[in-house]
Amino acid sequence: MFEVTNLSPKVGSEVRIDRASFVNGTHAREIERLLVERSALVFREMFLTDEEQRQFASTIGEITLQGEEGVSKISMDPAVSLFADYTRGAFYWHIDGANDPTPAKATMLTAKVLADEGGDTLICNTYAAYDDLPEADKQAIEGVKVRHALEASQRLVNNQPTVAELTRWRTRPSRTHPLAWHHHSGRTSLLLGATALYAEGMSREDGDMLLCRMQEWATQEDYVYRHKWKVGDFLLWDNTGTMHRADWYSLDSDRLMHRTTLEGEEPVR
Numbered sequence: 024m025f026e027v028t029n030l031s032p033k034v035g036s037e038v039r040i041d042r043a044s045f046v047n048g049t050h051a052r053e054i055e056r057l058l059v060e061r062s063a064l065v066f067r068e069m070f071l072t073d074e075e076q077r078q079f080a081s082t083i084g085e086i087t088l089q090g091e092e093g094v095s096k097i098s099m100d101p102a103v104s105l106f107a108d109y110t111r112g113a114f115y116w117h118i119d120g121a122n123d124p125t126p127a128k129a130t131m132l133t134a135k136v137l138a139d140e141g142g143d144t145l146i147c148n149t150y151a152a153y154d155d156l157p158e159a160d161k162q163a164i165e166g167v168k169v170r171h172a173l174e175a176s177q178r179l180v181n182n183q184p185t186v187a188e189l190t191r192w193r194t195r196p197s198r199t200h201p202l203a204w205h206h207h208s209g210r211t212s213l214l215l216g217a218t219a220l221y222a223e224g225m226s227r228e229d230g231d232m233l234l235c236r237m238q239e240w241a242t243q244e245d246y247v248y249r250h251k252w253k254v255g256d257f258l259l260w261d262n263t264g265t266m267h268r269a270d271w272y273s274l275d276s277d278r279l280m281h282r283t284t285l286e287g288e289e290p291v292r
């Protein structure tokens with residue numbers, strides 16, 4: 024069984040597949056192709072174990088070694104996740120590893136525990152958003168470079184850091200990327216989000232307005248898939264042509280996701 028249903032015209036598809044074929048990679052090439060085409064793929068109520076999640080992930084890329092052999096616990100509880108602090112930044116649109124030279128290829132989550140309220144995951148297709156931009160805007164953003172830093176996303180949740188906090192954020196290197204990412208495939212996506220600190224070579228006023236305008240454009244309803252979780256759901260997205268965020272949920276929540284990330288394959292240029 025391998026059935027695909029598009030969930031909206033421009034982003035998101037549901038895939039129905041039998042568990043064995045999913046885990047052993049029978050349809051890995053189709054899944055990779057669909058991932059780039061549809062930005063987000065939903066596999067409902069798969070109830071994957073960590074080992075099955077790793078097995079599937081390795082059929083479509085190289086697993087980033089984080090957490091327990093490539094499976095990280097995403098939680099707001101510092102007793103569960105060392106990075107609970109940083110996780111609050113995920114309430115804002117972002118790309119995973121935007122300050123890396125080669126951002127992650129894809130990110131995947133299995134829902135283990137849900138929030139009582141909120142906690143949907145939203146993904147926007149920035150390939151489609153770029154394609155639909157008026158020609159004048161495509162020209163306006165061509166050649167624009169944006170500085171990305173952890174500091175920018177952390178300031179959204181902690182706007183008056185201590186010197187120790189700011190110093191800690193700045194231990195993570197910042198990175199300059201073009202706003203319009205021209206991929207080897209010939210397609211172009213927008214590279215922006217919460218990690219965008221400023222647009223280089225522009226006044227702060229003009230740069231901030233341009234980033235704000237592009238962000239608002241890219242996150243219009245037409246480009247966004249909202250996943251309402253059930254326990255056991257598996258969600259996979261193409262991190263190179265999207266932004267994603269978690270909808271607000273209580274910081275006291277036990278919400279728990281098991282995340283695997285795939286190493287980036289294409290440096291930004």
Ligand SMILES: [Fe+2]
Nearest residue numbers: 113117118119
């Ligand atoms: Fe993320």
